Amino acid sequence: MIDNWPLLTIITFLPLAGVIFLLMIRGDDEIVANNARSVTLWITGFNFIVSLSLLLGFDSNVAGYQFEEFAEWLPNTGINYHMGVDGISMPFVLLSTFLTPLAVLASWRAISHRVREYMIAFLVLETMMIGMFVSLDMLMFYLFFEAVLIPMFLIIGIWGGARRVYAAFKFFLFTLLGSVLMLVCMLAMYVQTGTTDIPMLTAHSFGTGMQFWLFLGFFASFAVKVPMWPVHTWLPDAHVEAPTAGSMILAGVLLKMGGYGFLRFSLPMFPHASELFAPVIFALSVIAVIYTSLVALAQSDMKKMIAYSSVAHMGFVTIGIFTFTEQGIAGAMFQMISHGLVSAALFFCVGVVYDRLHTREIDAYGGVAKVMPRYAVFFMFMMLASVGLPGTSGFVGEMLVLVGAWKASTWVAFFTATGLVLGATYMLWLYRRVMFGKVTKAEVQSMEPMQLRELGIFVPISILVLVFGIYPAFLLDVMAVSIQIIIDELSVSGVALVASN
Amino acid sequence: MFEINDILPALPEMFLACVALLLVLVAAYGGDGAVNAKRVCSIALGAIVIAAVMLWQGGDIATTAFSGMFSADSFSAYMKLLVLMGSFAALYMSISPLEQDDINKPEFSLLVLLAVVGMMLMISANDLMSLYMAVELQSLPLYVVAAMRTNSLRSSEAGLKYFLLGALSSGMLLYGASLVYGFAGTTSFDGISAAVATGALPVVFVIGMVFMICGIAFKISAAPFHMWTPDVYEGSPTPVTALFAIAPKVAAMALMMRLTYGAFGPIAVEWSQVLVALSIASMVIGAFGAIMQTDIKRMMAYSSIAHMGYALAGLAAGSHAGVLGVIIYMTGYIFMGAGTFAIILMMRREGKSATKIDDLRGLSKTHPLFAIGLLVMMFSMAGIPPLAGFFGKWYVFLAAVNAGLIPLAVIGVVMSVVGAFYYLRIIRMMYFEDSDDPLDADLPMSNRLVLTVSLAVVLLFFAGLGSLLGTADIAATTLMTSN
Numbered sequence: 001m002i003d004n005w006p007l008l009t010i011i012t013f014l015p016l017a018g019v020i021f022l023l024m025i026r027g028d029d030e031i032v033a034n035n036a037r038s039v040t041l042w043i044t045g046f047n048f049i050v051s052l053s054l055l056l057g058f059d060s061n062v063a064g065y066q067f068e069e070f071a072e073w074l075p076n077t078g079i080n081y082h083m084g085v086d087g088i089s090m091p092f093v094l095l096s097t098f099l100t101p102l103a104v105l106a107s108w109r110a111i112s113h114r115v116r117e118y119m120i121a122f123l124v125l126e127t128m129m130i131g132m133f134v135s136l137d138m139l140m141f142y143l144f145f146e147a148v149l150i151p152m153f154l155i156i157g158i159w160g161g162a163r164r165v166y167a168a169f170k171f172f173l174f175t176l177l178g179s180v181l182m183l184v185c186m187l188a189m190y191v192q193t194g195t196t197d198i199p200m201l202t203a204h205s206f207g208t209g210m211q212f213w214l215f216l217g218f219f220a221s222f223a224v225k226v227p228m229w230p231v232h233t234w235l236p237d238a239h240v241e242a243p244t245a246g247s248m249i250l251a252g253v254l255l256k257m258g259g260y261g262f263l264r265f266s267l268p269m270f271p272h273a274s275e276l277f278a279p280v281i282f283a284l285s286v287i288a289v290i291y292t293s294l295v296a297l298a299q300s301d302m303k304k305m306i307a308y309s310s311v312a313h314m315g316f317v318t319i320g321i322f323t324f325t326e327q328g329i330a331g332a333m334f335q336m337i338s339h340g341l342v343s344a345a346l347f348f349c350v351g352v353v354y355d356r357l358h359t360r361e362i363d364a365y366g367g368v369a370k371v372m373p374r375y376a377v378f379f380m381f382m383m384l385a386s387v388g389l390p391g392t393s394g395f396v397g398e399m400l401v402l403v404g405a406w407k408a409s410t411w412v413a414f415f416t417a418t419g420l421v422l423g424a425t426y427m428l429w430l431y432r433r434v435m436f437g438k439v440t441k442a443e444v445q446s447m448e449p450m451q452l453r454e455l456g457i458f459v460p461i462s463i464l465v466l467v468f469g470i471y472p473a474f475l476l477d478v479m480a481v482s483i484q485i486i487i488d489e490l491s492v493s494g495v496a497l498v499a500s501n
Numbered sequence: 502m503f504e505i506n507d508i509l510p511a512l513p514e515m516f517l518a519c520v521a522l523l524l525v526l527v528a529a530y531g532g533d534g535a536v537n538a539k540r541v542c543s544i545a546l547g548a549i550v551i552a553a554v555m556l557w558q559g560g561d562i563a564t565t566a567f568s569g570m571f572s573a574d575s576f577s578a579y580m581k582l583l584v585l586m587g588s589f590a591a592l593y594m595s596i597s598p599l600e601q602d603d604i605n606k607p608e609f610s611l612l613v614l615l616a617v618v619g620m621m622l623m624i625s626a627n628d629l630m631s632l633y634m635a636v637e638l639q640s641l642p643l644y645v646v647a648a649m650r651t652n653s654l655r656s657s658e659a660g661l662k663y664f665l666l667g668a669l670s671s672g673m674l675l676y677g678a679s680l681v682y683g684f685a686g687t688t689s690f691d692g693i694s695a696a697v698a699t700g701a702l703p704v705v706f707v708i709g710m711v712f713m714i715c716g717i718a719f720k721i722s723a724a725p726f727h728m729w730t731p732d733v734y735e736g737s738p739t740p741v742t743a744l745f746a747i748a749p750k751v752a753a754m755a756l757m758m759r760l761t762y763g764a765f766g767p768i769a770v771e772w773s774q775v776l777v778a779l780s781i782a783s784m785v786i787g788a789f790g791a792i793m794q795t796d797i798k799r800m801m802a803y804s805s806i807a808h809m810g811y812a813l814a815g816l817a818a819g820s821h822a823g824v825l826g827v828i829i830y831m832t833g834y835i836f837m838g839a840g841t842f843a844i845i846l847m848m849r850r851e852g853k854s855a856t857k858i859d860d861l862r863g864l865s866k867t868h869p870l871f872a873i874g875l876l877v878m879m880f881s882m883a884g885i886p887p888l889a890g891f892f893g894k895w896y897v898f899l900a901a902v903n904a905g906l907i908p909l910a911v912i913g914v915v916m917s918v919v920g921a922f923y924y925l926r927i928i929r930m931m932y933f934e935d936s937d938d939p940l941d942a943d944l945p946m947s948n949r950l951v952l953t954v955s956l957a958v959v960l961l962f963f964a965g966l967g968s969l970l971g972t973a974d975i976a977a978t979t980l981m982t983s984n
């Protein structure tokens with residue numbers, strides 16, 4: 001029976017339908033706020049459970065898309081309502097449905113004004129994120145991809161910190177500029193092929209000259225989203241000003257849209273241009289890894305440091321993707337999922353102490369481990385996962401990327417590896433300054449211990465990070481066939497490894 | 502002489518013209534008070550609805566009347582419906598603000614109705630003579646309503662400026678038309694089209710054509726002929742601005758389409774360059790001009806300049822896809838305009854109209870529902886999917902890319918990012934800032950209704966796009982083949 005349900009449509013639009021429930025809440029501010037919180041938690045939690053049925057029904061041996069849905073949207077134009085998931089998009093769908101309820105929990109007490117509107121923004125955001133990952137029509141993909149900006153702009157701008165207006169504008173305009181250039185390329189592709197169906201476009205081979213321009217247009221959009229150096233500057237601002245839950249979703253899911261785009265569009269549709277631009281992307285990514293790690297070292301604001309570390313980690317992702325090797329791409333995918341979990345948790349770590357002392361300055365803390373021992377454990381675990389300790393999900397991704405990078409070029413592998421060292425340096429240094437040492441400040445001494453709600457966010461993320469770290473095949477098996485298809489498509493087009501050394 | 506066959510295709514226009522004449526009597530003898538003004542307005546609104554029904558019932562048969570000077574087909578029917586909807590919304594929302602500003606006169610609705618007849622004739626114009634008559638019939642009443650607030654210097658200035666520049670544009674149009682006539686030896690669009698198709702074009706004819714296009718560019722306020730727009734938008738009473746922003750643009754755009762695709766259809770290569778230049782200039786000047794504005798009406802003026810630039814980008818493609826794009830763009834545009842002005846008309850503080858962008862501060866707290874409405878309209882104007890504005894952009898730029906005008910499309914989308922900046926500024930005022938001095942509380946029923954309908958259309962545009970495409974496709978095909 002379940003087989004016939006439009007499962008992807010349900011998962012995508014369930015949160016949006018939840019908005020109606022939120023609008024129906026009546027009563028004074030207190031009642032509205034409390035009900036809005038719990039209704040949103042129920043809806044997003046339920047959506048996560050529904051999305052698990054994707055995992056159960058997914059056959060990782062099948063090549064191509066599963067749970068496909070097709071309906072006519074614009075007759076006779078080749079533009080249709082088409083959804084489906086493969087091994088590349090499925091993990092992202094689950095990541096989105098998994099992180100959203102946790103983000104709602106994270107904003108339980110932190111958001112105290114305009115709670116209803118806040119929750120509505122989150123529900124809309126979830127619909128847009130999932131919709132983007134399951135769209136198999138380019139126009140639909142673009143609709144969701146771009147519409148994500150609306151709720152995120154409001155979340156940063158209304159509930160953000162002191163410079164929220166600046167950060168919200170910068171975030172919006174940077175990403176919009178990237179995606180409108182992609183739009184022109186989509187128009188050109190549609191004009192040439194007469195369809196916006198992603199599987200059909202993947203099968204079409206574009207001329208080499210056209211691929212060059214198309215790649216550049218899509219690159220403009222995805223590079224801003226990833227974000228790659230030097231278009232990453234919106235990210236630290238957005239992260240610092242966004243509320244904790246906003247940062248969690250931004251780092252956890254939205255940054256993955258760029259990497260996903262490379263895998264869904266750039267590599268399979270423009271293989272020759274991808275090959276041509278791979279050295280450029282390696283160079284930019286290596287700069288991102290080393291430069292932003294160094295910048296992270298110099299930060300005095302915890303959130304900013306983690307934001308810069310995100311740029312560095314996403315540098316690994318772009319390197320992995322453009323090695324065109326099975327290990328590199330699998331590593332990039334793994335790194336994205338792992339970073340989605342770990343960075344969300346790290347931003348929440350900052351949120352936990354921020355809720356208590358209302359500052360993110362590293363110097364304002366010290367000796368927190370003595371006051372909040374359980375918190376210290378989780379923070380350390382996430383910090384080590386971020387650094388890539390074996391046994392955590394972070395290790396698998398980084399190792400696979402390095403293997404892929406080694407196959408492509410020794411130098412790229414070498415420079416990428418230095419990023420690991422730098423990453424360990426700033427994370428450990430951050431941890432030492434915040435957690436260890438004597439408690440010298442009265443505010444730190446009086447910090448409340450961790451609450452059950454906060455535990456409820458850390459525990460599921462930690463479990464996943466550990467499971468993926470110890471038994472990576474769990475995730476790798478899901479992706480393997482889809483990655484193989486990308487590799488096959490590349491080799492059919494004559495793109496092999498980038499000339500090694 | 503006139504035959505009954507001549508009257509039938511033009512029945513809605515005839516009907517509206519008769520009602521307008523009747524209303525002259527009502528206005529003259531019905532007393533001078535607000536009651537009479539309301540009566541005239543209600544009759545005018547009713548007449549617009551009836552005219553719309555007549556159009557709807559008129560069917561899609563392409564036909565001409567008055568010796569080919571007037572052409573009625575599904576393209577004109579569609580555009581006229583847009584004009585009628587836009588004018589209805591503007592007129593419907595005007596009553597209570599006019600009352601509050603104490604300029605509620607019976608002449609207002611009457612003049613608007615006459616202008617509507619002019620707009621409808623513009624859409625159907627199929628001859629240089631009827632084109633010019635229609636343009637003037639539309640313009641003259643609008644000059645007067647722009648200066649409606651007789652005790653306000655700004656309003657008088659707006660009327661005067663509009664009149665002077667409008668007269669200049671009419672002169673250009675007329676001069677161009679005379680050159681074109683001199684070449685073609687006929688005033689009918691069909692005749693001109695046949696003449697230009699035969700081959701070599703003298704320079705004088707090209708000059709005439711460019712003059713005509715520039716004359717109409719004045720009417721759609723495309724840069725560099727946009728100078729009157731911000732001042733007239735700002736100076737006119739807000740209900741008049743609402744009307745300017747919505748209906749006449751559609752009519753003038755339809756006229757531009759008929760002239761270029763109809764009369765000059767066979768030489769798209771020649772006029773396409775002119776339209777590309779107008780389009781780029783409008784997009785750039787509209788986008789950058791709007792950034793500096795502090796008055797929301799002035800900002801909307803620049804925004805309309807930019808929007809006309811986008812629409813012209815589709816037109817410049819010179820193809821069926823281009824016409825289709827412009828039709829879809831204009832459809833979204835009138836609803837976005839109507840929805841936005843429903844809120845702008847509400848902006849009052851202590852009974853006086855407040856039109857500074859700063860006045861919107863904290864609107865999301867004091868009037869959450871109106872703020873949501875304006876938020877949706879602004880995101881739609883910025884072209885953010887899945888709202889109506891995005892699909893308009895998608896189709897005009899699709900046509901441009903299809904015609905190989907890729908640099909134009911790139912400039913267009915980049916300018917739309919600049920444009921997003923000032924639409925976001927409105928959202929910022931409403932949502933990110935707080936105010937100590939909120940606006941007055943109420944939105945009249947008429948504005949609520951217009952806002953609700955516009956919101957529904959803008960939000961659900963993607964759902965109805967399939968059937969809209971079908972209708973627009975028929976309209977575009979008739980325009981392309983009728984000549």
